[in-house]
Amino acid sequence: MSAAPGRPLPQITAENEFFWTSGADGQLRFQHCSACEALIHPPAPVCRYCRSRETDVRAVSGRATLAGFTVNHRFSLPGLPAPYVVAQVSIAEDPRVRLTTNIVECEPDRLQLGQPVDVVFEQIEDVWLPLFRPATAEASAALPGDDIEPHRFGEYVRPMLTTTKFEDKVALTGIGMSAIGRRLMVAPLSLTVDACEAAIADAGLSFADIDGLSTYPGGGNLGGFGEGGVTALEAALGIRPTWHNGGIETFGPGGSVIAAMLAVAGGLARHVLCFRTLWEATFNELMKQGRVAPPFGSGAAPPAGRSRSAPPRPRTPWRSTRNGTVTVTAPPKKRWAGSR
Template sequence: MTGRPLPQPSLASAGFWRSGADGVLRITHCADCGRHFHPPLPNCPSCRSRSVALAPVSGRAVVVGFSVNHQTWLPGFPPPYVVAVVALAEDDRARLTTNLVGCAPEDVHVGMRVRVRFEQHEDIHLPLFEPDLEDTSPGPLPAPRVIRAPARASARKYEDRVALTGVGQSQVGRRLMTDPLSLAVDACLAAVEDAGLRLDDIDGLSTYPGPTPDGMSEGGVTALTEALGLTPTWVNGAREVPGQIGSITAGMLAVAAGLCRHVLCFRTVWESSHSALVRSGRWPNPQGARATGMFEFRAPFGAMSAAQWIGCHASHYQHRYGVGREALAAIAVTTRAHAARNPEALHREPMTLDDYYAARIITTPFGLYDCDVPCDGAVAVVVSAIETAYDRPRPPVLVESVGTAVRERLSWDQDTLTHLPQARGPAAHLWTRTDLTPADVDVALLYDGFTFNALSWIEALGFCGPGEGTGFLAGGKTIALDGELPLNPHGGQLSAGRLHGFGFVREAMLQLRGDADGRQVAGARVAAVTAGGGVPSGAMLLRRAE
């Protein structure tokens, strides 16, 4: 394919990208424990030895996950094409995201044995894979990842020292063509008013992800401080936190430590307008440069979207547990029914199972309704010291526990395959910080960038066992508003719009305060909230103040 973006070799990876010149695949190998691993690292992730170097391998591998892409992400890289994760024969912990070539997309399957075939572009030798005609037997799959919860670090809980006292949301819509900072200001002013505070009371600011391009930020703490004339004691604006709601967790820690009394946490997206500006030529399109960072090992294979990365996990899940799209369909159709009760939701029209299955495929196994809806909007939340919480005009929402633990490699393809990466670690951590159990949860606000994300969180949090989601959901009955575990009563990101994590916190607060008009879950006292479409991620257990 001539339209492949090429990787920008780094000082660490240059040898890997050159190594195929003689037709031999080379992967980093540890001389002390014998492990192979990828991408290149300065030391072994198992034994931490520094005795690591590129070493030749057979070039044979097994497909452990794949997604047949039908969406055009890059000019000159036309669909359909197969993005796959392959595990090397020498060590199934060493995996490559790649393309499968030399066969029809419909013939690809999990467990397929493949072998490397290099494609040269300038100074780069890209490792593609084709069917291994010498061995057509099913290949072995990596064992499911065992996740162990961390030990409780202390009897003291910072969660008990804080409360969520205010929440606000701007207008939310498609292609609003409104300055994103203006959206942030609207949400923040509403949250501060909801908490019964003045702007001068705000002594902390926390946001995700800080200044960033591509319609994912209003400009960060600096922009909001200038716009509102604030004088905070403490600020945070970062993307390497436990999910998008990790910025709220950071605010809790600042309040619990005594740095602040009231932290304003905010999140703004304007993806819909940004995309329209790029398409119209009014905003520069950054495509064309060589791929760096996390895209160095993905963009050359057309793996530009989390839909493809997570689709590989979903295909592994379906193969391992012998299920189809039934659980994904139940989540999409049920949360659309919930959105019909939410006047703010972007998509409120009815959806049937027939509609779901008839929708165009984006990248297997995901169709149009498995994917969330890009939008413009902002949400803000006020975190306050617990001693001030009952002086506020609205009932506070208390924080029972927070899960933030990293128990897997922070990677989309090198560790957990059965579920969304980084869901199970935070989920396990969450339950170590409370005496409550999954049976105590009255409403679940679970991240649904894709339907499989929500399914992964349902199983990770222990509402059912691994691979049991299809039966547990019972075609959507379990997650309906009157079901055992009402899921995303506002419609979630699949139907209400992708507010990138913060929308779930807002809905949890409305539910626990009894303010979710038209979609209120009766007697909601405890809410589970998760965020993070992959790495890292976080979880919260919130409860109503009695």
């Protein structure tokens, strides 16, 4: 089947090219472990189950089970007008392999979990997208089991190695925020500085006390989700931190705060300034005007139907400081901000 023009295409690499071009002959293919017979997806240099490196590519039947789905009624994508179904299917030859895909040739209200589906390919240029449609004359089956069943999750949580908790050695001592509004048309770093000044004043400290910086998601063109990261704020304020942190793989802004707490508890820093800046509405307006580049190096405009005017959320820097030599008694008597 041919596709409507403009649908986003996957990034083809040497490792996954076989998967995205497999539909040229109508067959679905996966990486296969020769040692334990597992299917591996996405492709990897080693089998995740037995860690063997003896892998090849194997064609499968194209049959799968509908393991989950949602119907998108609101937001369209280029070449994919709403409503459409986003689904996860479990591959018949190895139910541990789940593909996120679209269900086609079926009204959404006729779909059922456990329903058998067959692959059908949609060609766009030199890519064959594996989509799925309901199989004919087959009854629904039981849902495939998970790699780890929910009732067994506790078996994989390691107990604490010590009864000492890092959070007992630190405190959140100040909080601040910048102006909040839609399309403020203010440089994001300026908003960051406003919030940082407020947080430091709230903690009863000065910029000279700051010896750590922590942020999320960090530097780079992230499309209205950052101010440039640690380096940008360090340069603007003339701060010389002994410790810093910024990375997109932590679990959001809370991850940067926990990293700062660990640094203080471990003695790597004493006063860590954590910051986050959101300026999506201003960024999207500037992008429409051609004054900033699209995020992630993309040359395309935002997907049709995506909100271009979501209000920025509060910019909330946090401060963490360790007790130092202050004697701490009952909680109401704690005076964290001035600790030395």
